[in-house]
Amino acid sequence: MPMDSHKHNHNHNHLMNFAEREKLLPSRQILEHFGLKPGDSLADLGCGFGYFAIRAAEMVGPLGRIDAVDIEPERLKVLAARAEERQVRERIRIHQAEDESVPLPAESVAIVLIAGVLHELRDPLAYLREASRVLSAGGRIWIIEWQKKETPMGPPLADRKSTEEWSSLLEAAGFDNIWLQPLAPSHVLLKAVKVSQVHFPNGQ
Secondary structure, three states: OOHHHHHHHHHHHHHHHHHHHHHHHHHHHHHHHHHHOOOOOOEEEOOOOHHHHHHHHHHOOOOOOOOOOEHHHHHHHHHHHHHHOOOOOHHEEEEEOOOOOOOOOOOOEEEOOOEHHHHHHHOHHHHOOOOHHHHHEEEEEEEEEEOOOOOOOOHHHHHHHOOHHOOOOHHEEEEEEEEEEOOOOOOOEEEEEEOOOOOOHOOO
16 A cells, blocks of 8 residues: 555665664764663653664663653654564663653653754753753763754754853753763764752751
8 A cells, every 4th residue: 555655665764864874973882982881771862763772772781771752653653663673672661752841750760862852942951951850860961962063964053052052051951070072074972960969958
């Protein structure tokens, strides 16, 4: 049927996009560079079709866990199917988000990954605060964004932020130990740690 044929081509296009993306953003090398290791728990916020979530599920092993969050149910269906093919479906918990909130409990994950999402949001600071909320004390946030320069592909320059702007947003959202590194030709990697807030009784 035409619908089935269209769907098949649609999914095939995702596979080709994954291959193209690997040239620009090699998923294993990036996750290794960030420090992902077996047994880790990671939430991929705005996971899309699972480009990083599936690779992360392979890398964290049977003791690890991935929470894949996206607003689009069709993307999550593709992710689930790909995870089955790659035999990592049992390591991935899928969550459909509403608006720009994160449907995860407070302090439920050790690592949050936000790849190529923040520049699209109405309020990236609010989203970073949501990321901080779901991170456990001392949890880590990993961000992949576009460099603020003209590139052959990617979002308009006006939608991009400088590394200084991203650093300021991270600080305002409750992160410190900010680390960043350009990734040729057009992206930047950022890491930061959730500030552990100490509450003293009786205002001491």
